[in-house]
Amino acid sequence: EAGVVQSPRYKIxxxxxxxAFWCNPISGHNTLYWYRQNLGQGPELLIRYENEExxxxxxxxxxxxxAERLKGVDSTLKIQPAELGDSAVYLxxxxxxxxxxxxxxxxxxxxxxx
Amino acid sequence: GQQLNQSxxxxxxxxxxxxxxxxxxxxxxxxxxxxxxxxxxxxVLLIALYKAGELTSNGRLTAQxxxxxxxxxxxxxxxxxxxxxxxxxxxxxxxxxxxFGKGTKLSVKP
Numbered sequence: 001e002a003g004v005v006q007s008p009r010y011k012i013x014x015x016x017x018x019x020a021f022w023c024n025p026i027s028g029h030n031t032l033y034w035y036r037q038n039l040g041q042g043p044e045l046l047i048r049y050e051n052e053e054x055x056x057x058x059x060x061x062x063x064x065x066x067a068e069r070l071k072g073v074d075s076t077l078k079i080q081p082a083e084l085g086d087s088a089v090y091l092x093x094x095x096x097x098x099x100x101x102x103x104x105x106x107x108x109x110x111x112x113x114x
Numbered sequence: 115g116q117q118l119n120q121s122x123x124x125x126x127x128x129x130x131x132x133x134x135x136x137x138x139x140x141x142x143x144x145x146x147x148x149x150x151x152x153x154x155x156x157x158v159l160l161i162a163l164y165k166a167g168e169l170t171s172n173g174r175l176t177a178q179x180x181x182x183x184x185x186x187x188x189x190x191x192x193x194x195x196x197x198x199x200x201x202x203x204x205x206x207x208x209x210x211x212x213x214f215g216k217g218t219k220l221s222v223k224p
Contacts, residue, residue, distance in 0.1 A: 004156070031210065042118075042202050042214030043157065056211065091156050095210075102147070103212060105156030 002026065004106030006092050012112045018080035021109045025073065025094030033103060034067060034077050035091040043091050043105075049075065079111075087113045120203055120215030126223040127193045135201060135218040136187040143205030146179050146186035147212065151200045160201075161188070198222055 005024040013019050025032050030051050035043035046065065048056040051072040060067065064083070069075040079086055089110050093103040119138045127133055137146070145164050149157035161172050163179035163186060170177055176189045186205075190197055200219050204212040 033211075040216070042120075042204075042216050043212075044214070045211055048211060056209065093156075102159060102162050104159065105149075107154070107156050110154075 006106035023092030029094035118215035133190040137203030145206035
């Protein structure tokens, strides 16, 4: 079974530029998460999708961050414009269904904002 | 955001030693999960605990879900060099979201 796929693995941009991250979850996994992981910290949830519906986006900074999962499979997370403090690893995770707690993570995208 | 209290923050091991780390919270969780993260990779699930008091093993790893549902520990027996990395605990609530600790970094003694 293929794991969670994320791209790109690394991204370096200048502040005020836009950036987008892509995630393809494990086949059949209805629930998809985006996390941000700052250096020396654990992952922190940004948004959770059940199929194509964003059911928890309370931690997503909506002034500059947006996400979509149009067909309930792949997802894109966008930052526009990026700020210096957005430098972090952005992780995508998926799990099978509501009620199952085992989340599987992708390798992450390491973002550096200069 | 909310994070769990995970300790120790870091530890050095010699091959063959046993290792213990724990996680505490002021909140009750329905599940406790333990992940390991290697540099440049995402967290990989080690053990999942679903019931208060549950003790589960995965090879040399043993974890327990505290009876109060507010804590968990992870033990690694007879450590080997590939055990180095960062270990995260995560508590799962009724909504299916996970709250993570700050991690315990395991390194090899020089």
